[in-house]
Amino acid sequence: MNKKNISIKEIAKLSGVSVATVSRVINNNGRFSEETRKRILKIIEENNYSTNVIAKSLRMKKSNTIGIMVPDISNFFFSSTVQEIERIMFEQGYSTIICNTARNIDKETAYLRMLESKMIDGLIVISGLREFGIENMSKQIPLICIDRKPKDNDNTAFIESDHLEGAKLATTELINAGATKIIIMMHALTSSSQEARLNGFVSVFKQHHIPISDHNIVKIPKMNKEEEVIYIKNFLQNNCVLSKSINGIFAINDSIGVTILKDAKTLGINVPHNLKVIGFDDIPEASIITPGLSTIKQDYREIAKRACEILLNNIKSPGTITPIKQEIPVTLIKRGSTGT
Amino acid sequence: MNKKNISIKEIAKLSGVSVATVSRVINNNGRFSEETRKRILKIIEENNYSTNVIAKSLRMKKSNTIGIMVPDISNFFFSSTVQEIERIMFEQGYSTIICNTARNIDKETAYLRMLESKMIDGLIVISGLREFGIENMSKQIPLICIDRKPKDNDNTAFIESDHLEGAKLATTELINAGATKIIIMMHALTSSSQEARLNGFVSVFKQHHIPISDHNIVKIPKMNKEEEVIYIKNFLQNNCVLSKSINGIFAINDSIGVTILKDAKTLGINVPHNLKVIGFDDIPEASIITPGLSTIKQDYREIAKRACEILLNNIKSPGTITPIKQEIPVTLIKRGSTGT
DNA sequence: CTGAAAGCGCTTACAG
DNA sequence: CTGAAAGCGCTTACAG
Numbered sequence: 001m002n003k004k005n006i007s008i009k010e011i012a013k014l015s016g017v018s019v020a021t022v023s024r025v026i027n028n029n030g031r032f033s034e035e036t037r038k039r040i041l042k043i044i045e046e047n048n049y050s051t052n053v054i055a056k057s058l059r060m061k062k063s064n065t066i067g068i069m070v071p072d073i074s075n076f077f078f079s080s081t082v083q084e085i086e087r088i089m090f091e092q093g094y095s096t097i098i099c100n101t102a103r104n105i106d107k108e109t110a111y112l113r114m115l116e117s118k119m120i121d122g123l124i125v126i127s128g129l130r131e132f133g134i135e136n137m138s139k140q141i142p143l144i145c146i147d148r149k150p151k152d153n154d155n156t157a158f159i160e161s162d163h164l165e166g167a168k169l170a171t172t173e174l175i176n177a178g179a180t181k182i183i184i185m186m187h188a189l190t191s192s193s194q195e196a197r198l199n200g201f202v203s204v205f206k207q208h209h210i211p212i213s214d215h216n217i218v219k220i221p222k223m224n225k226e227e228e229v230i231y232i233k234n235f236l237q238n239n240c241v242l243s244k245s246i247n248g249i250f251a252i253n254d255s256i257g258v259t260i261l262k263d264a265k266t267l268g269i270n271v272p273h274n275l276k277v278i279g280f281d282d283i284p285e286a287s288i289i290t291p292g293l294s295t296i297k298q299d300y301r302e303i304a305k306r307a308c309e310i311l312l313n314n315i316k317s318p319g320t321i322t323p324i325k326q327e328i329p330v331t332l333i334k335r336g337s338t339g340t
Numbered sequence: 341m342n343k344k345n346i347s348i349k350e351i352a353k354l355s356g357v358s359v360a361t362v363s364r365v366i367n368n369n370g371r372f373s374e375e376t377r378k379r380i381l382k383i384i385e386e387n388n389y390s391t392n393v394i395a396k397s398l399r400m401k402k403s404n405t406i407g408i409m410v411p412d413i414s415n416f417f418f419s420s421t422v423q424e425i426e427r428i429m430f431e432q433g434y435s436t437i438i439c440n441t442a443r444n445i446d447k448e449t450a451y452l453r454m455l456e457s458k459m460i461d462g463l464i465v466i467s468g469l470r471e472f473g474i475e476n477m478s479k480q481i482p483l484i485c486i487d488r489k490p491k492d493n494d495n496t497a498f499i500e501s502d503h504l505e506g507a508k509l510a511t512t513e514l515i516n517a518g519a520t521k522i523i524i525m526m527h528a529l530t531s532s533s534q535e536a537r538l539n540g541f542v543s544v545f546k547q548h549h550i551p552i553s554d555h556n557i558v559k560i561p562k563m564n565k566e567e568e569v570i571y572i573k574n575f576l577q578n579n580c581v582l583s584k585s586i587n588g589i590f591a592i593n594d595s596i597g598v599t600i601l602k603d604a605k606t607l608g609i610n611v612p613h614n615l616k617v618i619g620f621d622d623i624p625e626a627s628i629i630t631p632g633l634s635t636i637k638q639d640y641r642e643i644a645k646r647a648c649e650i651l652l653n654n655i656k657s658p659g660t661i662t663p664i665k666q667e668i669p670v671t672l673i674k675r676g677s678t679g680t
Numbered sequence: 681c682t683g684a685a686a687g688c689g690c691t692t693a694c695a696g
Numbered sequence: 697c698t699g700a701a702a703g704c705g706c707t708t709a710c711a712g
Contacts, residue, residue: 005456007705018683023707030708031681053457054398055705058688063394073423083413086440090447095454098438100426107430114435116345117393258628288598290630347689358699363691370692371697395689398704682712688705696698 006049014047015040026051057119065095066122066311067115071103075255076283077298078126081146084304085124092312094121103129103189116141122311127191142314144307149192157310158325159303163193166296166330167200170250170278173294175208177338179248179276182210185232185260186252188219194252197280201250220256232256233263240269247275254279254286257293261337272339282333291336302328346389354387355380366391397459405435406462406651407455411443415595416623417638418466421486424644425464432652434461443469443529456481462651467531482654484647489532497650498665499643503533506636506670507540510590510618513634515548517678519588519616522550525572525600526592528559534592537620541590560596572596573603580609587615594619594626597633601677612679622673631676642668 008026012019017036024030025040043049057063066089070078086096097118099111108128115123122142125132131151132143143156150156174182184201186194198217205212220231239246251257257279264271271277271291279286282297306326348366352359357376364370365380383389397403406429410418426436437458439451448468455463462482465472471491472483483496490496514522524541526534538557545552560571579586591597597619604611611617611631619626622637646666 005705008707009705019706020684020708021682024682027707033681036681050453050457052398052459052705053454054394054403054459055688056707058392058394058398058690058704059706059708061688073426074419079414079419083440086413086438087442090451095437095439095458097435098426099435100423102427111430113390114393117390118435119392119394262628285625285628288602288625288629345689349689359690360692360700361698364698367691373697376697392689395704396691398688398706399690399692401704684711686708686710688707690704692702694702695700 005052006047007052008049011040011043011047011049014043061119062121063119064093065097065118065120066124067097067099067111067118067120068124068126069099069101069108069111069128070126071101071128073098073100077281077300081126081300081304084301085308088304088308092308101128105129121315124307124311127193129189129191131192142311142318144311144314146303146307147191147193157307157314159306159310160193160196160327161298161303161330162327163196163330164200164203165327166280166298167197167250168204169330169332170197170280170294170296171201171204173278173332173334173338174248174250174276175204177248177272177276181246182248182250183216183218183246184250184252185218185220185235185256188221197252228256229259229263232259233267236260236263236267236269236275240264240275241267244274249275249277251277251279254281254283254293254295257295257337258283258285258289261289261291261293271337276339277337286333287335294335294338295333297331297333299328299330345392346387347392348389351380351383351387351389354383401459402461403459404433405437405458405460406464407437407439407451407458407460408464408466409439409441409448409451409468410466411441411468413438413440417621417640421466421640421644424641425648428644428648432648441468445469461655464647464651467533469529469531471532482651482658484651484654486643486647487531487533497647497654499646499650500533500536500667501638501643501670502667503536503670504540504543505667506620506638507537507590508544509670509672510537510620510634510636511541511544513618513672513674513678514588514590514616515544517588517612517616521586522588522590523556523558523586524590524592525558525560525575525596528561537592568596569599569603572599573607576600576603576607576609576615580604580615581607584614589615589617591617591619594621594623594633594635597635597677598623598625598629601629601631601633611677616679617677626673627675634675634678635673637671637673639668639670 008019008022012022021032021036022040024032025037068082068085070082073079073082082098089096101108101111124144124146125148127147131149132145145156145158147160150158184198202212220228249260251260257277260277261271264275269275279293279295282295286293286295348359348362352362361372362380364372365377408422408425410422413419413422422438429436441448441451464484464486465488467487471489472485485496485498487500490498524538542552560568589600591600597617600617601611604615609615619633619635622635626633626635
């Protein structure tokens with residue numbers, strides 16, 4: 001193969017026409033004779049020419065690229081969603097730059113600048129610590145939020161699982177399974193989706209006239225994975241072995257749920273007999289651990305699909321789309337950890 | 341914030357200097373007085389200017405972007421490696437475009453063209469079906485292969501886990517655990533890493549003077565995940581329940597290993613008593629399933645680190661780096677599936 | 681149907 | 697220390 005990239009100018013010379021004409025046939029826009037079209041296409045083929053999208057981007061002020069910001073790509077729900085988005089967008093001729101922010105505000109800001117300066121045509125923001133607003137951007141570009149509340153609603157779509165309903169299903173499942181002393185276990189650093197799940201949890205307590213206090217809401221301080229495992233183990237040791245003050249846990253996600261199940265095993269706590277557990281997400285480990293972890297399954301495919309649809313629309317006809325909030329249904333999956 | 345991007349030209353006008361000077365202070369190259377430097381920097385700050393990297397890329401013929409091709413981002417080893425590479429490269433000021441090829445040659449080709457036309461400064465190719473060569477590219481750009489053999493060795497580094505050694509460790513572990521009728525279970529569509537593992541498997545048979553035939557090598561035809569689960573279940577049914585012709589399996593990866601363990605449970609096969617299993621990768625599920633799946637752990641952090649080091653070197657001084665093949669050590673992890 | 685020319689936002693030899 | 701100008705590879709009104 002030829003080692004240096006050939007430009008439209010050279011194609012023009014080889015074809016005996018102007019660069020304008022070459023550009024027109026490449027983009028199939030404007031008028032030209034069938035004859036020149038064929039000749040040019042042949043030359044392009046022969047020389048293995050492909051258009052320099054950087055130059056095109058600069059000229060057109062669009063890059064056929066979108067950005068995705070995600071807090072942690074190793075998280076099953078996030079990586080599945082991202083993968084699905086990437087797949088769909090590629091089919092539509094877009095490439096996607098995936099930005100793993102590691103929940104770090106500085107990194108997020110740096111990424112945002114980078115994405116902007118790369119003239120991305122759209123941005124999808126998944127989860128994260130605070131509300132996300134396009135004031136963070138100097139230019140107005142189409143923005144879709146997944147699991148992260150947009151600050152303003154102009155030009156911004158918001159898609160998420162029905163966290164409220166999911167949390168209600170989860171909490172109700174614990175009650176139905178016979179748990180009487182129930183807590184929710186979540187992170188101290190919350191996201192909008194976690195808040196929604198907390199609300200669902202609380203509302204079921206109210207509905208059943210069960211008194212609720214801070215003791216029912218356990219927040220894990222920010223720490224690394226290993227420390228978290230120990231923290232949870234200590235918690236279970238105190239509340240399920242020494243004092244038996246808890247017999248049902250709604251884990252805010254399956255990662256915590258699986259950790260609880262593992263620790264319970266180590267501590268000799270009988271699940272589901274003495275402790276019932278339910279999670280959220282339906283990660284692969286949930287179905288593999290024994291007993292299986294009951295959970296609320298999120299439909300990442302649907303979420304990705306909707307996000308891409310709206311984003312593509314917004315890119316094609318900016319501003320015409322009214323801001324939307326879409327809630328994607330979730331499903332209760334019953335497994336051994338709640339007694340099935 | 342201002343809604344339209346401000347250019348270097350406007351900064352120049354506001355500062356009362358030429359664009360050349362602005363460019364010089366931004367890039368801190370060339371000479372200029374401290375006074376003008378301060379003034380320009382202030383104006384830049386005030387106007388929230390950031391440089392248009394598309395224009396810069398076009399001019400410089402480099403994009404500060406690298407590409408990664410990966411067959412399946414939902415695979416734990418791949419996604420961990422990719423994530424680590426992205427993290428390191430971002431620290432070095434590079435953004436990375438992740439291309440999920442889904443083991444599809446057409447998609448791979450399309451991605452390659454796209455990456456080239458985006459003027460990527462380097463490319464990392466992870467795994468894949470065939471050998472990978474830079475003849476696939478029209479321009480010569482630094483290339484690193486991970487788990488995929490480069491076709492030529494010019495300017496190409498090759499990094500992989502020590503698959504051969506890993507496979508030897510795995511096979512030996514099965515023998516030590518008392519398995520006497522051992523097979524390797526792999527995919528029909530192989531990659532260079534799978535071939536290496538097969539070689540390791542075979543060499544241990546030879547070393548122990550155990551006769552080996554095609555019956556010891558089971559290749560799963562290309563099919564989707566669900567079909568594969570059924571295929572494996574049928575296989576176990578025939579060979580571990582009906583005929584007991586097999587009591588040890590080296591699964592080419594943990595995904596297959598976990599499937600075997602799940603199916604064994606369903607079929608009532610006693611692991612490790614009647615069947616010993618070992619995998620490769622050390623995915624999270626391996627430590628969660630009961631019994632735990634013994635496996636060979638790959639050091640994805642080290643692999644990512646080496647890949648980035650070499651790539652960065654290659655980008656900075658093209659051609660000066662001699663082609664290298666690096667083999668990263670692996671570790672045997674013993675769990676319940678081989679009797680520990 | 682086709683071409684000459686301007687311009688997207690940068691960088692950098694060249695000249696002073 | 698600084699500026700005018702060319703050029704990276706494209707697209708597109710304008711003119712014919």
